[in-house]
Amino acid sequence: MTTRPDVAARSPTGLRIRLFGTAVVIAAADLAVKAAAARNLPGRGTVDLPGPVDLRLLFNPGAAFGLGAALPAAAIVIITGLVVAGVAIFAWRMAPTLGRVARVGLALVLGGAVGNVTDRALDGVVTDYLHTGWWPTFNLADVAIVTGAGLMLLHSFRRPPSTQEDAPP
Template sequence: MQSATPGNDPSAPSAADAPDESGPAGTTDPAVPRRRLVMLVVTAVVVLAIDIGTKVLVVATMTDGQRIPLIGDVVSLYLIRNSGAAFSLATGMTWVLTLVAIAVVVGIVRFARQLGSRGWALALGLVLGGALGNLADRFFRGPGPLEGHVVDFVSVGWWPVFNAADSAICCGGALLVFLALWGIEIDGHRSGRDPEASR
């Protein structure tokens, strides 16, 4: 009778059979997508809270068109109401931009179930939080639902006036471009890499 020891038990899983969440596949552990989803949600909530908080503070303490210099004439607080997209683009198309933002939010929510990459979770969280922050203005600020003007208040040199949500969207978008160029897919795999060839 052979004694059952950790070293010779044929039923014991070997190291090669153990799931590796840090490898190229990155999603063999079923808990990984849940953790990435939590990361996305936490990132989005933090961005949304910062965006709403700064807008409420600025609107409560400044008047429309008021400018408060922070670093000479280069950086200042400058309160404006923006009917267009980020950085005052596409003004006059408020309701269209609102629908586009809603579509972006729905798309992120749908793709979130495939998350296996920390980078994608962070990037999508930044974009989601920024989109929700500006959507809150579209729905709850004047002149009315779907046509509300977004509060912008950060002025840096010649750059168009923006807010925290715009910054998050741009940072998230830039990170998504980097991940795509680096070949990292949403599930954590590296595109163009044959898992069998790397063994």
């Protein structure tokens, strides 16, 4: 007996695999771009790009927006690692019950968080390289986290499909 791919993909295990697989791809892409930025941007100052974002290499010793920069790197890795573990547990438990948009959002949040915590665990700082001049310098993982949170927020405003119990008599 064979299982149809579309049915297997909608099984709880299939949904979890897709969510975590997407998160792994996001984290890997983030770490690859950070490595390229660290290799190619030192000493170049700001590289002007067309549009609102330029390239500027910075290393963030703190958490979001540099908060906690005075804390030891190990403390930030442990705290953010625990948060990422909590997000992963939530993702594992919720993947089968969430809609597609929320699952994609959660995969983006998880992948971005894993990328940033991995980067910090390697050398105590997070590599940032996207610079606007009006917002703190950020990276692909940050973009994934914000985009994912936005998708999850949008999904939360979706009205659940009505059931016959909700229909007027």
